Amino acid sequence: xxxxxxxxxxxxxxxxxxxxxxxxxxxxxxxxxxxxxxxxxxxxxxxxxxxxxxxxxxxxxxxxxxxxxxxxxxxxxxxxxxxxxxxxxxxxxxxxxxxxxxxxxxxxxxxxxxxxxxxxxxxxxxxxxxxxxxxxxxxxxxxxxxxxxxxxxxxxxxxxxxxxxxxxxxxxxxxxxxxxxxxxxxxxxxxxxxxxxxxxxxxxxxxxxxxxxxxxxxxxxxxxxxxxxxxxxxxxxxxxxxxxxxxxxxxxxxxxxxxxxxxxxxxxxxxxxxxxxxxxxxxxxxxxxxxxxxxxxxxxxxxxxxxxxxxxxxxxxxxxxxxxxxxxxxxxxxxxxxxxxxxxxxxxxxxxxxxxxxxxxxxxxxxxxxxxxxxxxxxxxxxxxxxxxxxxxxxxxxxxxxxxxxxxxxxxxxxxxxxxxxxxxxxxxxxxxxxxxx
Numbered sequence: 001x002x003x004x005x006x007x008x009x010x011x012x013x014x015x016x017x018x019x020x021x022x023x024x025x026x027x028x029x030x031x032x033x034x035x036x037x038x039x040x041x042x043x044x045x046x047x048x049x050x051x052x053x054x055x056x057x058x059x060x061x062x063x064x065x066x067x068x069x070x071x072x073x074x075x076x077x078x079x080x081x082x083x084x085x086x087x088x089x090x091x092x093x094x095x096x097x098x099x100x101x102x103x104x105x106x107x108x109x110x111x112x113x114x115x116x117x118x119x120x121x122x123x124x125x126x127x128x129x130x131x132x133x134x135x136x137x138x139x140x141x142x143x144x145x146x147x148x149x150x151x152x153x154x155x156x157x158x159x160x161x162x163x164x165x166x167x168x169x170x171x172x173x174x175x176x177x178x179x180x181x182x183x184x185x186x187x188x189x190x191x192x193x194x195x196x197x198x199x200x201x202x203x204x205x206x207x208x209x210x211x212x213x214x215x216x217x218x219x220x221x222x223x224x225x226x227x228x229x230x231x232x233x234x235x236x237x238x239x240x241x242x243x244x245x246x247x248x249x250x251x252x253x254x255x256x257x258x259x260x261x262x263x264x265x266x267x268x269x270x271x272x273x274x275x276x277x278x279x280x281x282x283x284x285x286x287x288x289x290x291x292x293x294x295x296x297x298x299x300x301x302x303x304x305x306x307x308x309x310x311x312x313x314x315x316x317x318x319x320x321x322x323x324x325x326x327x328x329x330x331x332x333x334x335x336x337x338x339x340x341x342x343x344x345x346x347x348x349x350x351x352x353x354x355x356x357x358x359x360x361x362x363x364x365x366x367x368x369x370x371x372x373x374x375x376x377x378x379x380x381x382x383x384x385x386x387x388x389x390x391x392x393x394x395x396x397x398x399x400x401x402x403x404x405x406x407x408x409x410x411x412x413x414x415x416x417x418x419x420x421x422x423x424x425x426x427x428x429x430x431x432x433x434x435x436x437x438x
Contacts, residue, residue, distance in 0.1 A: 020069025027061025028407025096126020150202025157194025294327025
């Protein structure tokens, strides 16, 4: 199961990634609470206060939270260079996200500038610490792989996302005018197409063949996909900036190329999964299939929106957002947590156990039935949220309940894996009980 070249001895303490993983389900529940509170208003416009609050609870509290924990766990293993001061870095970044995200969301909901200022400042500090730590790790690393290069470009994209996001927050919180109206489009684009897309793609090169036992990704894709996406995103950004956000032929061509590239990545991943050696499907396979299907659908709809001669309805933008956030990002996050969390528990227990001491396997740490139940609820939430883009007054409340239930089930499953770790670690502790009591 372990790929050649992985440096597991570089892995940080299990508390580093798990604090991020265990917090994410809380923000899924908070996002569902906003849906229940504001109802159809969330779907009126992607720029409405309720929509901005729910979106940032998910993008910051769920996506960024899990992705930070995963990078802090996987980067030292993949690149052979540990994150500097992992416990302190994790504590600062986690506290900043945990505090800044609800403050920012509350600022959107109630229109309080001081909440927006406080939340944006906390988030900027947390992201600055995280990006500095990742940059230091990559700078020290002597390993140059397709995955590490993709993570580097994803980190640069995250920096751009934070800078553009802070500029937008400065307008709302401090009344500072935007230097360019294109920032309204560049902030979500660098977050979704850069930070999320490049990180998901780079990690997929390793985890899809490892966990799903598929053939490797085609060499040209692993070598050039991340660089091509980053270059297109930069060129598209320049074209938008020069036109103050109004776009033009060059911007549209870059956007269409980005949509085609990500749709092609989804098609290739689905094709690889059809050739997997492990014939028995599991929750991870279902999550990745849903993620890739959502990725393809979102990019095809985005391309249609770009070439459509008529003005696209607001419901289409909302649908694209639901497919990208909950369908693509949410499904990947759920699926990877169900492999990363049990694997970390197994790995750290094996490292602690003495010779001849039993260690539970991954299926004993978290059963497949628990994963499948949460997967079904997640897929139901995705279908209802996509439908709510067209019929918000009918489907928003069932969608909110399903999303909240999915978050609670995910949290319960992650807590279950942590309890297995603590119980097994206590049972395998070579120190006598009397000595532990002292």
